[in-house]
Amino acid sequence: MKRTFDYFIEPQDDQKTVKSFLVGCGRISLTCLKKIKFADDGILLNGKRVYVTEKLNIGDHLQINISDDKQSSVIPVKGNIEILYEDEDLLIVDKPPYMPVHPSKGHPEDSLANIVTSYYYQNGQSFAFRCVTRLDKNTSGVVVIAKNAFTHDSLRKQLVTCSIEKKYQALVHGKTKEFGTIDAPIYRPDEATIKREVSPKGVFAVTHYKTIKTENDISFIELTPETGRTHQIRVHMSYIGHPLCGDFLYGDENDGYPRQMLHAFQISFLHPVSKEKITVKTKNDKWMFEKNEKEV
Secondary structure (H helix, E strand, C coil), X not given: CEEEEEEECCXXXXXXXXXXXXXHCCCCCHHHHHHHCCCCCCEEECCEECCCCCECCCCCEEEEEEXXXXXXXXXXXXXXXXXXXXXXXXXXXXXXXXXXXXXXXCCCCCCHHHHHHHHHHHCCCCCCCEECCCCCCCCEEEEEEECCHHHHHXXXXXXXXXXXXXXXEEEEECCCCCEXXXXXXXXXXXXXXXXXXXXCCCEXXXXXXXXXXXXXXXXXXXXXXXXXCCCHHHHHHHHCCCCECCCCCCCCCCCCCCCCCEEEEEEEEECCCCCCEEEEECCCCCHHHCCCCCCX
């Protein structure tokens, strides 16, 4: 699959080099530029192949061709996925609970990657599976998948700079405050385990939350993590004495809930190509009642 980007040089970009126009202005990454500059049709200026040091003139037509030559090793398996948004560069889906994002030894053919790969093939597409926003197997909600290396690289940068805003909903034990901010570093004390903890030795992590309602000592809350650390919401809520319902790792696995009750319901970011703000929400507003023995 080839993705083509066309640029027509305007006065403010006159005499810039191809490299400064593309990388310096944030249109593509240096890594991506290195991949395409040696291709026969990777960089074309007015229809001719040029070096990245070539200077641009007003009215020039600069064409960038990015070939997605990465072959997927994921086994395609037919399944149902709820598509929330799709265009030439992005696929955004609502991942159900109990489904891992990537295949593993224990889940070689029942992951989101297997189903998405099958969906690609059914539609005559040959994209490799590039997941941008991962979720734990038992967490449900929005997952963003990039259809090409350019889009993946751009969105990963937004993740690193915390420019992607993710919102979650959760059921937690106890009566939470109306609003709260948890500013507590997260640390992995042992490489042999996935469990994290709050520690001065950890990395900076901040989570904001607000309470929607509380009933029967269970609170339904909305969370906005400012950073994106592994298990951040689960660690932070347990740290302040309000572990997620059903969280076997940071709470009580025998509390009557079959999984950690966490749902990624909304995501906002700048589209890598159009540069417009994209906001996508899940349509599932009853997730907290799925196979649940309790109700809020």
